[in-house]
Amino acid sequence: MSDPIFEVRNLNVSFAGSRGTSRVVRDVDLDVYREETLGIVGESGSGKSMLASALLNAVVEPGTTTGTVTYRPPDGPAVSVLELSEQELRRFRWEEIAMVFQGAMSSFNPVMRIRRHFRETLQDHNRNIEAGLERAESLLESVYLDPDRVLDAYPHELSGGMKQRALIALSLLLEPQVIVMDEPTAALDLLMQRSIVSLLEELQATHDLTIVFITHDLPLLTKLADRLTVMYAFQLIETAPVDAILYDAAHPYTRALLSATPDLDVAVDEMHAIDGTKPDPVAEIDGCSYHPRCPLANEQCVRTDPPSTSHSEQHTASCFHYEQAPAAVPIRGDDLAEADR
Amino acid sequence: MNWNYFSKRFGQALLTLATTITLSFVLYHAMPGSPAESLKNVILSQQAASGSGTVDLERLNRMVSMYTNIQPDEPLHVQYYQYIHQIVIEGSLGTSIYENKPVTALIFERVPWSMFISVYALTIGYSLSILIGSVMAYTEKSRFDSVSSSLIIGLNSVPYYIVGLLLIYVLAIQNELFPYGGRVGSNVAAGFNVTFMQSIVWHATLPVISMSMLGLGGALTMRGNAVRVLGEDYLRVASLRGLRRSRIATQYVGRNAILPMYTQFMIGIAGVFSSAVIVEQIFTYPGVGLLMYNAIQTQDYPLLMGSLIIFTSVTVVGIFIADVTYGFVDPRISAGGTDE
Numbered sequence: 001m002s003d004p005i006f007e008v009r010n011l012n013v014s015f016a017g018s019r020g021t022s023r024v025v026r027d028v029d030l031d032v033y034r035e036e037t038l039g040i041v042g043e044s045g046s047g048k049s050m051l052a053s054a055l056l057n058a059v060v061e062p063g064t065t066t067g068t069v070t071y072r073p074p075d076g077p078a079v080s081v082l083e084l085s086e087q088e089l090r091r092f093r094w095e096e097i098a099m100v101f102q103g104a105m106s107s108f109n110p111v112m113r114i115r116r117h118f119r120e121t122l123q124d125h126n127r128n129i130e131a132g133l134e135r136a137e138s139l140l141e142s143v144y145l146d147p148d149r150v151l152d153a154y155p156h157e158l159s160g161g162m163k164q165r166a167l168i169a170l171s172l173l174l175e176p177q178v179i180v181m182d183e184p185t186a187a188l189d190l191l192m193q194r195s196i197v198s199l200l201e202e203l204q205a206t207h208d209l210t211i212v213f214i215t216h217d218l219p220l221l222t223k224l225a226d227r228l229t230v231m232y233a234f235q236l237i238e239t240a241p242v243d244a245i246l247y248d249a250a251h252p253y254t255r256a257l258l259s260a261t262p263d264l265d266v267a268v269d270e271m272h273a274i275d276g277t278k279p280d281p282v283a284e285i286d287g288c289s290y291h292p293r294c295p296l297a298n299e300q301c302v303r304t305d306p307p308s309t310s311h312s313e314q315h316t317a318s319c320f321h322y323e324q325a326p327a328a329v330p331i332r333g334d335d336l337a338e339a340d341r
Numbered sequence: 342m343n344w345n346y347f348s349k350r351f352g353q354a355l356l357t358l359a360t361t362i363t364l365s366f367v368l369y370h371a372m373p374g375s376p377a378e379s380l381k382n383v384i385l386s387q388q389a390a391s392g393s394g395t396v397d398l399e400r401l402n403r404m405v406s407m408y409t410n411i412q413p414d415e416p417l418h419v420q421y422y423q424y425i426h427q428i429v430i431e432g433s434l435g436t437s438i439y440e441n442k443p444v445t446a447l448i449f450e451r452v453p454w455s456m457f458i459s460v461y462a463l464t465i466g467y468s469l470s471i472l473i474g475s476v477m478a479y480t481e482k483s484r485f486d487s488v489s490s491s492l493i494i495g496l497n498s499v500p501y502y503i504v505g506l507l508l509i510y511v512l513a514i515q516n517e518l519f520p521y522g523g524r525v526g527s528n529v530a531a532g533f534n535v536t537f538m539q540s541i542v543w544h545a546t547l548p549v550i551s552m553s554m555l556g557l558g559g560a561l562t563m564r565g566n567a568v569r570v571l572g573e574d575y576l577r578v579a580s581l582r583g584l585r586r587s588r589i590a591t592q593y594v595g596r597n598a599i600l601p602m603y604t605q606f607m608i609g610i611a612g613v614f615s616s617a618v619i620v621e622q623i624f625t626y627p628g629v630g631l632l633m634y635n636a637i638q639t640q641d642y643p644l645l646m647g648s649l650i651i652f653t654s655v656t657v658v659g660i661f662i663a664d665v666t667y668g669f670v671d672p673r674i675s676a677g678g679t680d681e
Contacts, residue, residue: 056581058577058580058581060577089583090583090584090585091583092583093580093581093582093583094581094582094583095583098581098582099581101574101577101578101581105574106573106574106575107574107575107578108575108578109575109579109592109593109596109597110575110597110671110672110673111596111597111600111670111671111672111673112592113672120584120588120592121582121583121584124582124583124584124585124588125583154672154673156672156673167578170582
């Protein structure tokens with residue numbers, strides 16, 4: 001299982017702004033394993049999208065990315081993504097790793113038919129166009145679209161869900177190893193979300209894909225992902241298999257996040273919003289980034305940033321007090337919550 | 342192509358044309374001392390000057406009617422009918438009083454010259470503005486961007502005829518690099534030969550430059566469009582897809598940014614024609630504009646109405662073409678709008 005396709009070490013993304021430098025990804029270490037689905041979860045503005053963009057060295061100007069991102073293809077030598085030349089990067093993108101992101105509703109050039117998008121992608125990556133377009137048709141079929149109709153349509157003639165699925169088909173066109181999905185379902189209704197999620201599962205099985213899935217929708221991720229990593233204040237604070245996160249979360253933030261997740265089965269007064277506000281990206285944070293909001297925080301948390309420690313196999317968390325966390329931050333449905341009443 | 346849309350636009354174009362012609366006609370006649378009256382005066386004074394004595398009223402009316410295609414003693418709506426009738430049935434716009442030639446002949450002799458300089462002015466002005474605008478957008482907030490922004494705003498605030506006057510003063514009078522009037526050298530034989538053409542280009546240069554200043558304001562529009570497109574999601578996806586830079590620049594940024602300028606360009610045809618009146622006067626370039634200017638000076642009513650109608654027609658046709666073809670350039674319009 002521990003065959004990483006991506007190794008991210010000491011990754012930092014920052015933007016120089018008028019208020020100072022915004023550090024939107026801070027000292028992130030992350031492994032993405034081959035053919036897994038890794039979920040990155042965190043609240044808005046926690047740096048998830050920037051982390052994902054950094055995997056493709058696609059952080060938008062004027063952001064700067066430092067650290068190392070190593071991509072290990074199934075055959076051939078490892079690639080240091082952040083050191084690729086412009087030409088190499090152009091090849092790397094979409095051939096090795098494709099990205100579907102938030103703005104899928106306007107991801108297509110409004111003045112070109114969908115077919116042209118597929119064709120130019122094949123052309124610019126020097127692929128056989130006829131074979132590629134055949135593949136495009138079968139991909140579109142596999143996302144439950146009518147290839148003839150969709151390929152001849154202009155983007156504005158398709159619904160949001162259709163565009164999203166067409167983009168997913170387009171992202172698989174060059175048979176990438178990894179596909180990064182940045183909130184691909186955020187703009188869609190629940191039904192469409194579910195169908196895209198099940199679609200992704202099917203596609204992953206048939207294409208041996210590695211999927212990095214980014215969302216703030218925790219319940220959605222638990223259905224799809226193998227492992228979860230939780231991002232808070234520009235850092236990864238806990239990484240573990242889904243079940244371990246759900247039933248044995250070690251970090252107080254993760255536990256609070258789980259408690260805050262709306263659920264129809266739970267009474268409203270049992271849902272807890274997390275008090276306080278998230279830190280400013282410009283701020284330099286001393287100690288643990290979560291300490292101002294954490295019920296367990298003490299002197300040590302204010303002074304030193306907790307290192308990432310192995311809680312159990314494959315389960316790491318950055319907290320000094322992970323042993324006390326379950327008692328201090330109960331998740332609803334826990335026995336303690338019952339006792340409270 | 343949607344026929345319903347096409348016919349609707351065509352109808353609108355005709356209506357615009359008819360309204361403008363009617364309005365100019367009615368307004369002109371509402372002026373104190375209607376054209377017929379002033380024409381009578383002109384003829385009378387000519388007669389007096391040539392010393393042929395008195396003219397009887399009937400003969401005077403006949404002459405007026407010959408020039409203008411209207412019977413001056415009929416009521417206004419009958420005059421209007423007569424005028425339109427002549428245009429539609431006989432293709433006649435009357436006879437110029439001053440030049441004593443058919444108005445249509447006078448205008449069509451001049452049209453190619455005006456077209457020549459205005460087409461070049463438009464093309465040069467818009468190509469330059471697209472080019473400058475794109476470079477400004479790509480180098481947003483750089484020194485080039487801010488300097489050319491201020492320059493273009495400055496040029497836009499200075500009327501183009503001031504630029505024309507400056508050009509004449511500096512390049513024609515002080516340095517004698519270019520002629521300051523006319524459309525071809527007086528001692529050059531007309532014909533299909535190099536000297537003749539050179540002379541034409543030579544004479545057209547300054548008018549074209551000063552007129553293309555008019556289109557240059559488009560650079561700021563282009564810059565705005567391109568900056569907007571650069572921030573679009575499809576642009577980000579295109580670069581994530583590893584498309585070639587040249588493809589992204591032309592098909593993605595260029596195409597989407599130029600789209601809104603297309604209509605502007607077509608309407609700009611009208612602007613160039615009307616500016617021709619002033620530019621051609623400054624450079625004494627004998628095109629339709631100068632013809633019209635002289636018609637105003639000499640109160641040559643038939644000629645003035647005729648050139649007004651020609652200007653209006655060109656404008657309306659330009660906008661009509663823009664309307665009908667926009668659907669081909671931007672599929673989202675799909676020449677319909679109703680069948681979404």
